[in-house]
Amino acid sequence: TYVISEPCVDLKDKACIEECPVDCIYEGKRSLYIHPDECVDCGACEPVCPVEAIYYEDDVPEQWSEYYKANVEFFDGIGSPGGAAQTGPIDKDHPVIAALPLRVH
């Protein structure tokens, strides 16, 4: 799966959403999250993020290593909705993201 990491927090550019063929990039309050079971690893989202927040799971920079878990655990209790457009924004963040101070871009 691909992972959205810290540069997305409080920015949410959303260019990535337009590229995803399976609509598996979901919106939380302060960040977007890639669904680990729905992502088909096409990689289309990665180059379009203007702040390079998106990485293949094996390539997430060390300082953001907890973002793999954050993307996976965000969907605890949500399951696999099968499409972000129909789900709409989700009114929560993973605790790792929720605990961050406001990021000014």
Ligand code: F3S
């Ligand atoms: Fe976030 Fe980059 Fe997408 S800032 S919403 S991961 S384009």
Ligand code: F3S
């Ligand atoms: Fe979509 Fe990116 Fe995965 S475009 S299928 S979230 S690699």
